[in-house]
Amino acid sequence: MKTAIRGxxxxxxxxxxxxxxxxxxxxxxxxxxDQVVQWFAxxxxxxxxxxxxxxxxxxxxxxxxxxxxxxxxxxxxGIGLGHWGRGGLIAINLSNMGRAVPSFGLVIxxxxxxxxxxxxxxxxxxxxxxxxxxxxxxxxMQAVDPSVRTAARALGLSGWQQLWQIELPxxxxxxxxxxxxxxxxxxxxxxxxxxxxxxxxxxxxxDGLAQQQLAQVVGGAIVVAVLAVLLEIGLGTLQKALTSxxxxx
Amino acid sequence: xxxxxQVTKRYGxxxxxxxxxxxxxxxxxxxTVLVGPSGCGKTTTLRLINRLEEAxxxxxxxxxxxxxxxxxxxxxxxxxxxxxxxxxxxxxTVAENIAVVPRLLGWKRARIRAxxxxxxxxxxxxxxxxxxxxxxxSGGQQQRVGVARALAADPPIxxxxxxxxxxxxxxxxxxxDELRSLQARLQKTIVFVTHDIDEAIRxxxxxxxxxxxxxxxxxxxPTDVLAAPADDFVADFLGADRDLKRLALFSAADAxxxxxxxxxxxxxxxxxxxxxxxxxxxxxxxxADGAPSGWQYLDETAPQAVGTVIGPxxxxxxxxxxxxxxxxxxxxxxxxxxxxxxxxxxxxxxxxLA
Numbered sequence: 151m152k153t154a155i156r157g158x159x160x161x162x163x164x165x166x167x168x169x170x171x172x173x174x175x176x177x178x179x180x181x182x183x184d185q186v187v188q189w190f191a192x193x194x195x196x197x198x199x200x201x202x203x204x205x206x207x208x209x210x211x212x213x214x215x216x217x218x219x220x221x222x223x224x225x226x227x228g229i230g231l232g233h234w235g236r237g238g239l240i241a242i243n244l245s246n247m248g249r250a251v252p253s254f255g256l257v258i259x260x261x262x263x264x265x266x267x268x269x270x271x272x273x274x275x276x277x278x279x280x281x282x283x284x285x286x287x288x289x290x291m292q293a294v295d296p297s298v299r300t301a302a303r304a305l306g307l308s309g310w311q312q313l314w315q316i317e318l319p320x321x322x323x324x325x326x327x328x329x330x331x332x333x334x335x336x337x338x339x340x341x342x343x344x345x346x347x348x349x350x351x352x353x354x355x356x357d358g359l360a361q362q363q364l365a366q367v368v369g370g371a372i373v374v375a376v377l378a379v380l381l382e383i384g385l386g387t388l389q390k391a392l393t394s395x396x397x398x399x
Numbered sequence: 400x401x402x403x404x405q406v407t408k409r410y411g412x413x414x415x416x417x418x419x420x421x422x423x424x425x426x427x428x429x430x431t432v433l434v435g436p437s438g439c440g441k442t443t444t445l446r447l448i449n450r451l452e453e454a455x456x457x458x459x460x461x462x463x464x465x466x467x468x469x470x471x472x473x474x475x476x477x478x479x480x481x482x483x484x485x486x487x488x489x490x491x492t493v494a495e496n497i498a499v500v501p502r503l504l505g506w507k508r509a510r511i512r513a514x515x516x517x518x519x520x521x522x523x524x525x526x527x528x529x530x531x532x533x534x535x536x537s538g539g540q541q542q543r544v545g546v547a548r549a550l551a552a553d554p555p556i557x558x559x560x561x562x563x564x565x566x567x568x569x570x571x572x573x574x575x576d577e578l579r580s581l582q583a584r585l586q587k588t589i590v591f592v593t594h595d596i597d598e599a600i601r602x603x604x605x606x607x608x609x610x611x612x613x614x615x616x617x618x619x620x621p622t623d624v625l626a627a628p629a630d631d632f633v634a635d636f637l638g639a640d641r642d643l644k645r646l647a648l649f650s651a652a653d654a655x656x657x658x659x660x661x662x663x664x665x666x667x668x669x670x671x672x673x674x675x676x677x678x679x680x681x682x683x684x685x686x687a688d689g690a691p692s693g694w695q696y697l698d699e700t701a702p703q704a705v706g707t708v709i710g711p712x713x714x715x716x717x718x719x720x721x722x723x724x725x726x727x728x729x730x731x732x733x734x735x736x737x738x739x740x741x742x743x744x745x746x747x748x749x750x751x752l753a
Contacts, residue, residue, distance in 0.1 A: 301486030304449055304558075305499055305548070306475035319490045394490035396532030 185365035186372070200353070202373065209350035209377070212340045216272055217333055220279035224332075225325065228284040232291020232321070233313055242288060245281035253278050253339050261346045271343045278339055279332035286328025290321030319394060326389035333385060334378050341374060351377075401425040401448060401556070401588065406457035408443050408613070417443045418613035420457070426605070427462075427555075430582050430589040434599040435609030435616075435636070441592045443613070445558050448590060449478045461556070476500055479549030479557040479587075483564050485541035487533040493519070493544050494529040500552040518547040523577055539570040546578075550585075559591045563598070575601055596637060600625070600644055608633050622648050626752075642752055647716040651709045651732050654718070654751050656741020662731075671697055677742075683731050689738030691731040709743060711735055715751060718743050 189195060195202055224245075231238045253274045260270030294317050302312045318325075344352030354370025357363075401424070408418040418440040425431045433441040446452040447459055450471050459466050466474055487496050494515045501511045519526050522543040533541055542562055549557055563571045579602060582589060593599055599606045600621045607618040610632045617629035625645040628634040637644065661677040663670045663684050670682045674697055684702050686692040693702030707721040709732045721730040722745055729744040 295484075295486075295489075297482055297484045297486040298488060300451065301480070301482060301488070304451055304475060304480035304482075304486075306472050306477075306503060307499075308472055311503070316488055320488075394532075396490045396492065396534065 182364050182368060186368045189365040189369045199349075205349060205351050205353060206373065206377070208348075209337075209340055209343075209352075209374075212268070212271060212275065212343055212348075212350055213333070213337050213381075215268075216275035216336050216340070217279060217329075219272065220276045220283065220332060220336070221329065223276070224280040224283035224328075225287055228287030228328070229291055229313075229318065229321070229325070231284075232288040233317060235292065238288050238292065242285050245284045248277055249281045251277065254342060254345075257342050257346060266347055268343075268348065270346055271340070271348060274342065275336050275340060279336050282331040282335070283325075283328040286331070287321065287325040290324030290328075291317055293324065294320050320397065323389065323393050323397060326385065326392070330382060330385045330389070334382055337378050337381055338374055341370075400427050400462055401590070402460040403444070403447075404458050404460065406444075406447065406454050406459060408440070408447065408452060409455045416455075416613050418447075421613070421615055423607060423615060423618060425588065425590060427588050428586045429604040430587075430591060430602055432591045432593060432599040432603035432606045433609060434593055434596055434603075434606055436611065437594060439609035439611055440613030441594075441607075441609045442560055444609075445560055445590055445592045448556070448558055449475050449480060476503060476552065477554050477556070479551075479554045481542075481545045481549045481557070481559045481562045483561040485533065485545040487541055487544055487548070489533050492530050492532055493524075493536070496533070496544055497547045497551050499548060504552055514551060515547075518550060521550070521581070522547045538566045539574065542566060542574060546581075555588060557587045557589045559589060561592055561594070564593070564595070571598075578602065597644070600648065608636060643716060643719075645752055646719055646748060647714050649715040649751055650711065651713045651715060651718050651743065652711040654715060654732075654743055654747050656732060656747060657729070657744055660742040662739060662742065670695065679727070679729075681727055683739060683742060685739045689736075691733065691739040694727065694731075705731065708733055715748055719745075719748055722748070 198204065227241060231241050256274040256277060257270050260273045264270060298316065298320065299312065302316045307315065340350055341352030341355055343350045344356040351370050351374050354366045354373075358366030358368075358370060403421045403423040406418060406421045407416050409416045417438075421440075421444065423444075433444055435441050443452055447454055448461075448466070450466060488499070491499075494512075497515045497518055498511050501514060506514075515529065516526055519529060524540060524543050524547070528536065528540065533544070536544065542565075545562065549559075563574050566574065575598065591599075591602060603621055605618065605620050606624055608616045608624065608629075610616045616636075617624055617633045622645065624633065625637060625641055625648070628637055628641075634641070657677055659673075659676050661674050661679050661682040663673055663682045665685070665687055667673070674680055674682050680697045681694055682697075683694045683705070684692045691705045691708055693705050695702040706725060707730055709718045709721060709730050711732070711734055718730060718732075722728055722743065729742050731739050732741050732743050734740045
């Protein structure tokens with residue numbers, strides 16, 4: 151429910167901002183809102199390489215690949231540190247320092263280093279996604295009641311059984327919270343891909359600004375916002391399905 | 400049988416030992432209580448048995464097998480473990496919690512289900528609770544589930560680490576009573592840790608009293624410990640009401656009644672002779688069936704209501720309470736059929752403690 155409300159507010163905010171922009175930028179009195187509606191209504195918008203379906207697919211592809219890489223790095227690290235209870239502070243501080251690095255700067259830096267392509271964007275998105283997932287999964291594992299761990303050992307569960315059957319299922323809500331945060335951040339930041347010549351929904355923002363077509367900018371932003379809300383709701387539903395009712399308070 | 404041979408446990412290499420050269424043999428089928436102040440090594444001793452802790456020196460032998468020779472996972476699956484805060488798995492239902500070890504052991508589904516139902520009933524829970532999650536249970540219910548989980552695969556040994564410390568006193572007493580009756584039926588080798596000496600005395604077939612620094616101060620049945628504390632530490636730990644605690648361990652049948660007891664049967668005319676023979680100025684009356692019917696001072700003409708009657712299974716502590724309340728300083732004791740078989744006074748109780 152909370153995510154739905156957040157989504158509605160986000161969309162409303164975008165509309166409000168576009169209204170405000172319309173007053174300043176639109177000389178002939180033709181409201182930006184109407185332009186945006188037209189932009190969405192234009193049939194050519196829904197086909198071809200610059201059409202919405204293709205751009206959305208590209209965008210989601212960047213997000214999916216980045217998240218897959220980030221999850222396979224961050225979750226083992228965070229879960230492992232939480233399970234063994236060692237080096238957690240160092241890892242969390244390192245990944246928090248990572249948070250301070252601006253994604254835009256990282257994209258440009260990587261672009262200069264490795265040139266054009268998906269790699270610079272991938273590195274930036276992965277770097278963005280790792281900190282919340284490491285921190286949350288570490289904290290989630292650490293929060294498992296020590297008496298539950300002792301009980302699992304004493305009953306004769308092996309190390310892996312303790313991890314998979316007891317600790318991970320109990321830590322799951324916090325681990326998933328980290329994944330959700332990271333995924334939404336990655337989804338909105340993946341617009342940067344367009345800066346280095348790639349596609350995705352960022353194209354509308356970059357091209358729209360370059361061509362001074364405000365409707366395109368606002369339209370692209372709305373699509374990103376709606377996708378973010380849907381992703382958050384989808385992951386929330388997944389989390390709920392995976393979490394034992396015994397953990398609900 | 401669980402045997403500790405010269406077992407020492409140090410946590411840091413240079414720290415004082417938590418447990419110092421312990422020699423201790425725990426008997427099969429008995430409930431042994433490890434008791435002592437905090438930091439005395441009693442919990443360490445318990446956790447050494449299923450190797451939650453590893454001994455720094457010495458060895459522990461279960462039924463002629465040194466536990467270091469066993470696979471630690473197999474060892475633990477063969478030993479039940481109950482802890483203070485139930486340690487139940489919050490994401491699993493009551494039934495799933497109880498089924499943990501049988502599932503690890505690869506039991507068939509139907510066998511597990513039957514065993515879970517059996518155990519839920521055995522520990523005094525409603526089978527309707529099987530699908531509940533731990534946070535939906537009271538503290539007492541959680542402890543019962545903890546006991547059921549420990550018993551699931553019918554291990555011969557049960558380790559209990561202050562299992563009743565976190566529940567309220569009324570529930571604790573009930574759980575203690577249930578553990579005693581459970582033990583009477585199951586005859587497990589139980590090692591029970593507590594810091595509560597009264598709990599130790601109530602439950603233990605034998606109690607091992609630990610002093611600071613992991614020294615075993617005394618190891619004996621509760622009656623022996625109360626009758627003859629090994630040293631000042633044990634005497635202090637037992638407390639000033641040691642004799643009261645001892646009385647609680649004896650039943651009324653253990654005491655010798657006043658001899659002769661001032662008891663008059665129906666039709667007796669000379670109650671004075673009976674009273675004087677016993678050295679008192681009163682008698683108890685018995686009716687035709689032998690049951691106590693009242694008591695009477697020699698200088699009064701009618702008997703008074705009998706008041707408290709002590710049965711053969713009542714504790715002498717209860718008898719002492721009744722003696723203190725009686726104007727005569729004595730209470731009638733009946734046998735299992737309800738027939739008055741003697742009168743207990745203060746001297747009769749003192750004789751038991753002597």
